[in-house]
Amino acid sequence: MISRVRILAAIALALVAATACTAVAAQTVPDAATRQAAVKLAQDVCGSCHGAQGRGDNPRIPRLAGQQRAYIEVQLKAFRNQSRNDPAAHEYMWGVASTLSDGIVAALAEYFAAQEPAPRAVVADAKVVTAGKQLFERGSPERGAPPCTGCHGGGGEGMAVFPRLAGQHGEYIYIQLKLIQNKLRDSPVMHGLTKQLSSEELTAIAAYLESM
Ligand code: HEC
Ligand code: HEC
Known part of the structure; x- marks a missing residue:
């Protein structure tokens, strides 16, 4: 699993570098x-x-x-x-x-x-946050969805062209995931990874990221 994510990450970097090489x-x-x-x-x-x-x-x-x-x-x-x-x-x-x-x-x-990230948010529903954490860290192997951490980092801190997600507004994250799923935001790498996740799962991931 790890090596598959590494390969995906390498492909993603190459894709982004090719489209945004300057x-x-x-x-x-x-x-x-x-x-x-x-x-x-x-x-x-x-x-x-x-x-x-x-x-x-x-x-x-x-x-x-x-x-x-x-x-x-x-x-x-x-x-x-x-x-x-x-x-x-x-x-x-x-x-x-x-x-x-x-x-x-x-x-x-x-x-x-260079600015200090926002302090941690307290997200009300701890059960939803826990479900989101699981998906973020483990993905859904049975549906072929890899962990998000492979590209976005274990703490959601991101790296280079992979965005930081930790502490981002949950509502913004959810909207972006929906846009990516529906190909309204062009992100070939992310589209394939998110297309099988349900709205409930995306809500849980967004809540977890907001709480980080
Ligand atoms: C193979 C690498 C890779 C994996 C794995 C990955 N992402 Fe991404 N993600 C990206 C890249 C690259 C972008 C930037 C896309 C762009 O340039 O528009 C991105 C963008 C995003 C954004 C938009 C952030 C913003 O600030 O607008 C969200 C949200 C996101 N990813 C969530 C996730 C979640 C949740 C998972 C796991 C289900 C995941 N990603 C797995 C590479 C990855
Ligand atoms: C009128 C309000 C407004 C102003 C002014 C504005 N932004 Fe934005 N910005 C937004 C909104 C709304 C989005 C989300 C767009 C989307 O959903 O695609 C955004 C998205 C972004 C993103 C993408 C972040 C991510 O996580 O993907 C960056 C970077 C950004 N803005 C930088 C800037 C900078 C730099 C300036 C000043 C030069 C600026 N913005 C001025 C409202 C604004």
């Missing part, structure tokens, strides 16, 4: 002026929705604090070139992302990745 391979190193401009933008503009430090409270707007830098860069470029094209992406992120240069994208990613 973002991953040639990482832009922002200069001091760009960094300064990005901090101001992050706090004044992005902060109005995501929270100035990326720890916003709106359950439908993702937290960015402590998110993987490479993942933030890839997503901002996907909003900018409109390939992440679910309705909320279109409505809220296309406009703001269309104005960002590669340098500002890199500096914004650096800024949010």
